[in-house]
Amino acid sequence: MSTAPQGAPATAPQGGPTLLTARGIDKHFGAVQALYKVDLDLPAGAVTCLCGDNGAGKSVMTRCISGIHAPDHGEICWMGEPVSIRTPRDASHLGIETVFQDLALADNLDIVQNMFLGREIVRRGFLDEDSMERAASKTLAELRVTSVRSIRQPVASLSGGQRQSVAVAKAVMWNSKLVILDEPTAALGVVQTRQVLDLVLRMRDNGLAVMVISHNLNDVFEVADRIAVLQLGRMVVQGPASDFDRQSLVDYMTTGTSSRRPAGSSDPDGAVS
Numbered sequence: 001m002s003t004a005p006q007g008a009p010a011t012a013p014q015g016g017p018t019l020l021t022a023r024g025i026d027k028h029f030g031a032v033q034a035l036y037k038v039d040l041d042l043p044a045g046a047v048t049c050l051c052g053d054n055g056a057g058k059s060v061m062t063r064c065i066s067g068i069h070a071p072d073h074g075e076i077c078w079m080g081e082p083v084s085i086r087t088p089r090d091a092s093h094l095g096i097e098t099v100f101q102d103l104a105l106a107d108n109l110d111i112v113q114n115m116f117l118g119r120e121i122v123r124r125g126f127l128d129e130d131s132m133e134r135a136a137s138k139t140l141a142e143l144r145v146t147s148v149r150s151i152r153q154p155v156a157s158l159s160g161g162q163r164q165s166v167a168v169a170k171a172v173m174w175n176s177k178l179v180i181l182d183e184p185t186a187a188l189g190v191v192q193t194r195q196v197l198d199l200v201l202r203m204r205d206n207g208l209a210v211m212v213i214s215h216n217l218n219d220v221f222e223v224a225d226r227i228a229v230l231q232l233g234r235m236v237v238q239g240p241a242s243d244f245d246r247q248s249l250v251d252y253m254t255t256g257t258s259s260r261r262p263a264g265s266s267d268p269d270g271a272v273s
């Protein structure tokens with residue numbers, strides 16, 4: 001289990017080519033060092049689960065990739081080229097869409113209005129409602145989100161799982177290549193969680209890179225092709241999901257190390273156990 005060294009070919013052991021490579025990301029807020037030299041690889045066609053205890057730095061890392069926070073140091077490469085992601089718009093232009101922990105949907109607007117918020121289709125000075133409805137319906141159908149009664153329903157009237165599905169559909173509608181979901185199932189029941197995990201797998205099967213942040217070990221082992229663990233702002237390990245079991249993942253999340261590392265795996269610094 002290792003983080004690819006700098007200059008390594010842009011391929012990953014699971015999934016397709018590495019879309020996003022972060023190296024040496026530092027971020028502090030006043031006296032709080034939220035991230036220390038974090039390396040992260042996100043390959044296409046794979047689900048990478050970013051795990052860690054409360055306050056480990058998962059959301060801050062997400063916000064650094066999404067153009068909300070500027071890292072203090074470090075480099076982000078997109079398809080092998082260094083990029084500067086200064087705003088969420090920069091991230092969108094690259095094909096990075098994020099569903100944040102608080103979802104950021106507008107309750108008073110309907111599903112179509114939410115999916116096009118800030119990117120409305122306008123024709124001859126008027127909103128092109130038909131085109132937006134068609135595109136929203138198509139995306140929801142592709143993701144097999146069939147439980148909403150009407151795409152003109154206000155988001156306030158949706159269940160937690162339906163809201164999460166709309167947020168995911170909104171993220172994938174914009175030719176996204178990397179979709180990041182911060183705690184997508186935290187507020188959901190069993191059936192709704194299943195629906196969201198199915199969406200994650202469908203995006204992966206469509207060739208997208210997906211990063212899922214989750215505390216829920218069932219969810220992690222259900223969808224992860226790769227697992228990366230942050231502990232107190234440091235990336236302590238990342239590698240194939242098959243290299244982890246529940247106990248080793250908990251060990252890494254809570255102590256930053258594990259004595260249950262399977263044979264053949266290695267520490268992030270490359271030392272083979």
Ligand SMILES: Nc1ncnc2c1ncn2[C@@H]1O[C@H](COP(=O)(O)OP(=O)(O)OP(=O)(O)O)[C@@H](O)[C@H]1O
Pocket residue numbers: 029032033034052053054055056057058059060061
């Ligand atoms: N805007 C901010 N200003 C100051 N400190 C912050 C800010 N955002 C995050 N932090 C701090 O950075 C650290 C990492 O926070 P982060 O939100 O990334 O944790 P997390 O791993 O997402 O946790 P959780 O699982 O609880 O969501 C914490 O100590 C947090 O208090």
Ligand SMILES: [Mg+2]
Pocket residue numbers: 058059060101182
């Ligand atoms: Mg968080």
